[in-house]
Amino acid sequence: MTPNLMWLAWASVPLYLTGLYKRFFLFAGCLAQAAYLVARGMRLGRVPLVGPHDTLILLAASLAGFSFLFHAAQERGKRSFRILIGAMAALFTLFAMLARPFEGVLPPVLSTYWFELHVGLSFFSYAFFGIGAVLGVIYLGQREAALEKSQYRFILSGYLLFSIAMIAGGVWAYLAWGSYWLWTPKELWTSILWLYYSLYLHLRLRPSWHGKNTAYAGVIGFVLVLFTYLGVGLLMKSSHTF
Amino acid sequence: MGFFINRRSSINKKNSWDVLISQRLAVWLMGLEIAALLTGSFFMEQNKEVAGAMNGAFPLYLWLTRGPLALTWWLWAAVCLLAFLTVNTLCCSVESIKRKKGGLLTLLAPQIIHAGFLLILVAHLMSSLGAAKIMGQLPQGAEARLPGFDIFLSKVEAGPQPTAQVELLSGEKNVLKRGVLSPNHPVFFRGYGIYLEELSMDPYPAAYLEVSREPGAIWAFFGAILFTAGTILLVLLKSGQG
Helix, strand or coil: CCCCCHHHHHHHHHHHHHCCCCHHHHHHHHHHHHHHHHHHHHHHCCCCCCHHHHHHHHHHHHHHHHHHHHHHHCCCCHHHHHHHHHHHHHHHHHHHHHCCCCCCCCCHHHCCHHHHHHHHHHHHHHHHHHHHHHHHHHHHHHCCHHHHHHHHHHHHHHHHHHHHHHHHHHHHHHHHHCCCCCCCHHHHHHHHHHHHHHHHHHHCCCHHHCCHHHHHHHHHHHHHHHHHHHHHHHHCCCCCCC | CHHHHHHHHHHHHHHHHHHHCCHHHHHHHHHHHHHHHHHHHHHHHHCHHHHHHHHCCCCHHHHHHHCCHHHHHHHHHHHHHHHHHHHHHHHHHHHHHHHCCCCHHHHHHHHHHHHHHHHHHHHHHHHHHHCEEEEEEEECCCEEEECCEEEEEEEEECCCCCEEEEEEECCCCCEEEEEEEECCECEEECCEEEEEEEEECCCCCEEEEEEEECCCHHHHHHHHHHHHHHHHHHHHHHHCCC
16 A cells, blocks of 8 residues: 655645745755655556646646756746746645545546546646746846747647647547537637637737737736636536536 | 729739738637637526537537527627638638748648648537437347437446447348447447446446537547647747757
């Protein structure tokens, strides 16, 4: 029997907060959460991707983990970046710890790789969009062109992952319910999010919109991500309430 | 005089073409599409019974044409905007190919994405016009008539992974196909998918089956593959630009 390593998830909160001062601790927090998710997955015998507890931990760990792509590539804006990423990861982890972990047996319809791919890639893409938003905020303060370019790259990569996540969701829905598309508010909001980032990518093709406008657009995008993830689930009925 | 009229008409044609290929138009259309879907999500939430029929037994086209305009207008608006967006996307791609700006891959990536997007729209159109769904409970040992063939439920087995064995029969009761249904594992036959939704053993063994036709599914899948391939190419090109 694999032990319940909940303390690892708790430990990641102070690690992320210490990461505001030293990058190493941000990395340590990410590792602690990864270890927690692996241990939890081994204990449950499945990938832990059900409910706000699992998905918020995954989002926090992905934010911290993928942020190292920026750390490795850029010189400017690193301190503000580390502070904002650390604060966001700590906040998401705290919210995750408030939610009760889902320990039950999964309904048979959720026992498929398509579900795991759909949820996993969705949260990886949310993390990329979140990093894009953080870079947008820093750009608005520092006006370094390289930051806005990095924001664009993170958002473009997030867009790719999000598109694949939607496709995986469509294949799964087709195999499970006979339709690759269901008309529910959650699906509509997913389309809104996808259209919004398509709009962002088109806006950025216009030279007059480069800089401040696209930076703001990237920040607003993450607000939409959070509403699609948390707001729609809380306020509207959909097929995504497991 | 004829010279001036011809000249004015060619200027008008040029202006119309410039509008059709403009990114500004694409951005506006996407923005308005987002607004229509956003409104729709709240309409769906407030009119759950009407919205529930969108995923019902009949094609969406019937819901759209027979439903009260006060509840369906947002989807009409979304469809009209998508039609304009389709024209804009096609014209933009034609213009890009005509101009041949940049390298071959730089030219191709957005066109592959556009082609994928258009295929997905075609798929939705096909499904909206021709999708069908039949649902019902079938006791073990009983058969039911479907369009073009009959279905016989030979055996059901409960458990963590419930299964239902079915035989698809011709009008003369010849076995056309045998299959085992389980969650996420339908049986496909002559354009129909047969899905196991639920099993019950009490008061008698029976399966709750769904038979659906989704003519756009395969086109949506091809569109999704094209879209993803184009986006991967774009990400690689952008990451190689330093």
